[in-house]
Amino acid sequence: MNSSSHWLLLTIGFLGQSLFFMxxxxxxxxxxxxxxxxxxVSFWYFSLLGSFFLxxxxxxxxxxxxxxxxxTGFIIYFRNLFLIQRERRLVSGNSQP
Structure with a gap:
């Protein structure tokens, strides 16, 4: 692994960890x-983004x-965001379950 790919890998890892920490x-x-x-709700977006980069x-x-x-975490975070959006549509009366 050359120096630039090593730094790119570290950047991706630290970005994922930072988003996950947030x-x-x-x-x-x-x-x-x-x-x-x-x-x-932003908890789930940070989870999804952090999980993606990790x-x-x-x-x-x-x-x-x-x-x-x-x-597996990525799937769970995406599903939570889907359920939140579906609940918001139901509460606003714009959609069926």
Whole structure:
């Protein structure tokens, strides 16, 4: 692995970790503000983006354990966002379940 591809790999990995960390940080800030445990929708977007970049990182490293872990999380985060959008449409009366 040459120096530039090494730095690209590290950048992708740290970007994924940073996005993944932001979901916890944001959840903590929102919960403190509300004085109760809250999971904002942005938590799931940060989860999805962080998982995507960590999956790319794992694929580039050929790490099967990391690949399986991130790919299953990616599916769950996407599904949560889908369910949130569906609930919003139902509440607004724009769609059937």
């Amino acid at each position: 979901r916890f940080f944001l959840q903590w800030i929102v919960s403190e503000k509300e004085k109760r445990s809250v999971i904002p 999956l790319v990182y794992a694929l580039l490293r050929n790490d099967i354990v990391f690949i399986i872990g991130q790919s």
